[in-house]
Amino acid sequence: MPELPEVEVLVRHLRPLVCGRTIRAVAVRRARVLAPTSVGQFQHALRGARFTGLSRRGKYLVFELRRPGRRAPLILVGHLGMTGRMYLAPRRAPLPKHAAVVLDLSRERFVYEDSRYFGRLTLDTRALSRMGPEPLSDDFTAATFGAGLTRSRQAIKVKLLDQSLVGGVGNIYASEALFRACIAPQLAARKLSSAQVKALRRTIREVLAEAIRFGSTIPLHHGDKCGSDGLFYFGRAAGMADDYAERLRVYDRKGLPCLRCRTAIRRIVQAARSTFYCPVCQPRGKIKPKAG
DNA sequence: CACCATGTTCCTTG
């Protein structure tokens, strides 16, 4: 359930639930998700610690904890990979098959499950410092963004995914932002005009902010049962309200008519990921003058 | 069996 908006919604949901709670016991069922932190380091650091804050950076969750007798806060970094979920569950509830880390609080427990184990829950904070500015903050300027793009020959869609120029844009919203800005995903990053850079900066902020707003209106039911975790609405889950259909305008719409011009949406593969776009609204070359 | 999947990192090559 990745991408920035889903993480933002999750962080807002979890913050009041975890803050103030103390970790009584730490169970690691899949050591890989802690890497490069070892199981021993992880358990030693977290046992007895109390959650004092939770924020988001790009697609990362940043937990802040305090330990008795220690001044400095402890930072715990989470990432959901492709299939991760984090939630509080009753202590007696059965653990899911792919529970990776379980933190015992007093009457409940914090569960991090991830069927593919691509996510992380670690003390290593290096990924945070490598990431570009927050797309919704004032740090994300057209000037900085444009300067970064100028140095890259990569296709703009691929460049957006590497997180270095702006943090938190994933595969779905990269296609969505490019569609709204009418920029072809194959266009080399350095070839964007300054008008296109400004437009893309604006549409990135727009699609992310809209998705957060939309996600905030959906009730979250995590934990056991209800196979539809409230956070999977960003995928192609069934039972979605109608406004959902309007949210994603190109992603996963291969062969369907473009909502702007009715041309069939195309799917291509870039850097081993699907990209969806409208060949008419997002032209690669110069826009030809209409020939009669 | 085939192909697809919301992500990141590491390795190789130029």
Place this chain on the structure above:
DNA sequence: CCAAGGAACATGGT
């Protein structure tokens, strides 16, 4: 040193 491309990671759904 840097940019770019591809494999790897691991599991489940269609």
